[in-house]
Amino acid sequence: xxxxxxxxxxxxxxxxxxxxxxxxxxxxxxxxxxxxxxxxxxxxxxxxxxxxxxxxxxxxxxxxxxxxxxxxxxxxxxxxxxxxxxxxxxxxxxxxxxxxxxxxxxxxxxxxxxxxxxx
Amino acid sequence: xxxxxxxxxxxxxxxxxxxxxxxxxxxxxxxxxxxxxxxxxxxxxxxxxxxxxxxxxxxxxxxxxxxxxxxxxxxxxxxxxxxxxxxxxxxxxxxxxxxxxxxxxxxx
Numbered sequence: 001x002x003x004x005x006x007x008x009x010x011x012x013x014x015x016x017x018x019x020x021x022x023x024x025x026x027x028x029x030x031x032x033x034x035x036x037x038x039x040x041x042x043x044x045x046x047x048x049x050x051x052x053x054x055x056x057x058x059x060x061x062x063x064x065x066x067x068x069x070x071x072x073x074x075x076x077x078x079x080x081x082x083x084x085x086x087x088x089x090x091x092x093x094x095x096x097x098x099x100x101x102x103x104x105x106x107x108x109x110x111x112x113x114x115x116x117x118x119x
Numbered sequence: 120x121x122x123x124x125x126x127x128x129x130x131x132x133x134x135x136x137x138x139x140x141x142x143x144x145x146x147x148x149x150x151x152x153x154x155x156x157x158x159x160x161x162x163x164x165x166x167x168x169x170x171x172x173x174x175x176x177x178x179x180x181x182x183x184x185x186x187x188x189x190x191x192x193x194x195x196x197x198x199x200x201x202x203x204x205x206x207x208x209x210x211x212x213x214x215x216x217x218x219x220x221x222x223x224x225x226x227x
Contacts, residue, residue: 047156047164047207049216062215063120096163105154105211107175109163 002027004097004110012091012117018084022097022110029078030055035100038071038082040093041112048093052100053080087117121146121210125219131227138195140222142208147188152212155184155193158221159204167206168193198224 008020022036029036037052051061053071061069070083084091094114098106122145132138142153150171156164166175168184171191181196195202203226208219 046220047209047218049218052216060214064215100211103151105152105156105166105169105209106164107166107169109165112163 002099002108004099004108006095006097006110006113008095008113008115010114010116012087012115013119014088014117015086018082018087018091018115018117020082020095020097020113020115022080022082024078024080024099029073029080030075033102035102036071036073036080037098037100037106039096039098039106040091041096042090042093050082050084050095089117091115092117120215121148121213121217123208123210123217123219125206125208125222127222128220129223129225131225132198133227134198134200136198138193138198138202138224140193140195140206140224142186142191142193142219144189144191144210148191148210149212150187152210153184153186153191154209154211156207156209157202157204158207159201164207195224 003025005023012018035052038050040048051071053059068085073080094112096112097110099108100106124143126141153171155168157167158164172184183194185192205221205223207221
């Protein structure tokens with residue numbers, strides 16, 4: 001059974017970089033069938049796709065965040081990560097990592113991690 | 120960007136009743152790339168329907184999806200207590216992948 005687990009600081013200061021890691025177990029992050037993504041949910045609001053990555057390194061970002069987002073993969077650790085730079089209070093949200101099989105929507109999700117941007 | 124508009128915002132129903140949720144797209148979406156998720160309080164979203172009408176693994180058959188083009192529907196035939204939650208539609212056929220704003224199904 002595939003499992004995903006987010007980790008990282010729960011509090012980030014304005015203008016700094018938010019960094020999160022998603023650890024994958026029960027399967028290989030190098031699978032040629034899978035895409036790995038990040039989605040966030042501000043308090044009391046809906047879901048926003050941040051971006052996705054293929055194991056080969058190809059990335060796809062939401063244009064609204066593209067200038068600030070980097071998603072990368074570490075196949076040796078079976079992990080992928082999210083960096084979001086120059087954060088503001090508007091970036092306060094629960095951040096989820098998830099897996100998408102080719103041609104399918106996100107079917108495996110992490111439990112989510114709360115990130116608050118505040119000084 | 121494809122905007123997905125869900126209606127109603129809130130649906131107040133009793134256990135055993137039928138729920139019909141709508142998702143309307145600002146431009147045509149291939150059925151292949153339309154999904155529905157359920158989110159219970161404090162939990163991550165759970166995939167219910169993919170390809171507009173195919174149930175994900177382990178999803179009860181009281182959940183069904185239909186539609187094409189710009190109009191899609193999620194139907195819950197008989198509401199169980201655990202079905203009271205927020206439901207989101209998503210398109211992932213074009214970038215950016217977008218979600219609807221959600222429909223909350225609450226106990227009447």
